[in-house]
Amino acid sequence: MADYIYTMEIRLTPDQQKGVTLVQDIARAAGMNVYLTGGTIRDIISGYTIRDLDFTVQGNPLRLQKELERAGAAISDADDDFNSLYLILPGNVRAEISMARTERYEKTGKPPVIAPASMVEDLRRRDFTVNAMALSLNPGSRGLLMDPFNGVADIEAKLLRILHNYAFVEDPSRLIRATRFVARFHWPLEERTQARFNSAKENNYIEYITNRAIGYEIEQIAYEDDPLHIVRALEKEEWLKVLHPHWTTAKVDAAGLSALMKSRQQMNELGYSPDPAPAVLYFLTDRLGDKDVADIRKLIPRKDLIESWRDLDNNAKELAKKLTGKEAATPSRTWKVLSEARPEMVLFLSVTSRQQAVQQKIKNFFTKWRQVQQRIPLPEMTELLITPQLLSYPKIAHDVFMLLLDGKLRSRNEILKFLKPFAPPPPPPPPPPTKRGRAAKAGGGGNGAAAAAALVKGKKKGKTENAPVVATVAQSQPGKAPAAQPQKSPGTAKSHPAAVLAKAPPPPAKAHPAASGKNHKPKAKPEAKSKKPGKPVSKSKRRR
Ligand code: ATP
DSSP states (O other): OOOHHHHHHHHSOHHHHHHHHHHHHHHHHTTOEEEEEHHHHHHHHHOOOOOOEEEEEESOGGGGHHHHHHTTOEEEEEETTTTEEEEEETTTEEEEEEEOEEEEOOSTTSOOEEEEOOHHHHHTTSSBGGGOOEEEOSTTTTTOEEOTTOHHHHHHHTOBOBSSTTHHHHOTHHHHHHHHHHHHHOOOBOHHHHHHHHHHHHTTGGGGOOHHHHHHHHHHHHTOSSHHHHHHHHHHTTOHHHHOTTOOGGGSOHHHHHHHHHHHHHHHHTTOOOOOHHHHHHHHTTTSOHHHHHHHHHHOSOHHHHHHHHHHHHHHHHHHHHHHSGGGSSHHHHHHHHHHSOHHHHHHHHHHOOOHHHHHHHHHHHTHHHHGGGGSOHHHHHHTTOOTTSTTHHHHHHHHHHHHHTTOOOSHHHHHHHHGGGOOOOOOOOOOOOOOHHHHHTTOOOOHHHHHHHHHHHHHTTOSSOHHHHHHHHHTSTTSOGGGSOOOOTTTOTTOHHHHHHTSOOOOOOOOHHHHTOOOOOOOOOOOOOOOOOOOOOHHHHHO
């Protein structure tokens, strides 16, 4: 049996993995069975980008709200009709938790009657076989894949297949979903599914789509990796006008959208994960009238998405003002302003600002200034024992970076002058070796196997006072000569300054020791003591 937990773990981003653990633990603590479901499983198995986490619990997820919020999740929307929670987990991870349910459609165009159900029953209400799978996150069955419609086979065949003949009649929004998935994955509809699709289209079942489904589908376009491609496909099938009668591709700012997606890609590569959805909606509806935009906003279920979209212009203006004012007068201050700004705003401003100064600063932030990290004086820092093991290391590395950005710390002297006050005192020498047993009686110094071996080596050559012993002992005593300390290579250190600076926000500011009067100058190097070798050890003693 395939190990789906392993596949899941290697396919999810670290933040998504943490999100899975968080929801799993909270659901379990509330006594609910929890599964990873729908598009998440499809994307894990097929290798496509995992855009969001779909969870299904046996029970009402609205009961988990408080615990989720306490764990750092932000609730975007809570749907009382379907008992679904939409949330943003730490790290900007989008997630949905739904109640396992059955759906009974009594009349086309009317919302289904829902009832709590088991996980397998829930899978029967889904749209396509590739979306009708669940992975258990429960103790005892963790990793078990439930795939009653053989979705894995359809993923392998790259086919979209509905679960039953009435799929498009029951819920015509599945027609739009079908077109969206065909366009995204380039997987065709399976033959009978295509026939049902054509027939539903001919019979104009789409007119029965609910406003809720329209809003949900508009929102989904905003999370697509290539939204323009999807909008074109929807227009071709005549679904775009179903989402809004005035919406056409001519109303889209295609150039702005393409620049946005490029900038987002660049930010992703640098480790930022801005949510592009508000800006995507901004460009997709750029040439629609205000009233049309207001109508679309009313349909979208996620209130936080509408707010972010509505506030884009104002927030961008505010950030631009900061970037052209005193607050960003130097490169280091600009770095601070941009590091502290919401990534969504930096993304939006990077493509909408017409001010040369703003454009240039954002460009430097993403390119030129990052290269300054290569100039962090690692040899000098290592020389002064300022290594990642120090608690204050991230702060020191950050301050050095800020000074380098502003063109300070040009010479080695300047670098050393700045760093010296931060250098820790060298570690104390180890206690003198204790004399034990026969070695002690023999007065041999008992300085371990290395010394003994060195002595024996010397004896073999007919030398009792030998240099190798002195060298071995000196090396085994850290602190004697700091330059000879075994240092962790800065290149392999866990928290390399480049890593510290690339993303992590600066640690709380501390006064420079020089300023606070505390001088942590490294102590003068103690003289290396010469060590006399002990008495040679006999062969029989060595064997013990
Ligand atoms: P995406 O990658 O676009 O998020 P998704 O498959 O995850 O795709 P969602 O809209 O997030 O789509 O829905 C999550 C799951 O809920 C789907 O995979 C599917 O199982 C189910 N679902 C969503 N909408 C419908 C629908 N209209 N009819 C039946 N099942 C649906």
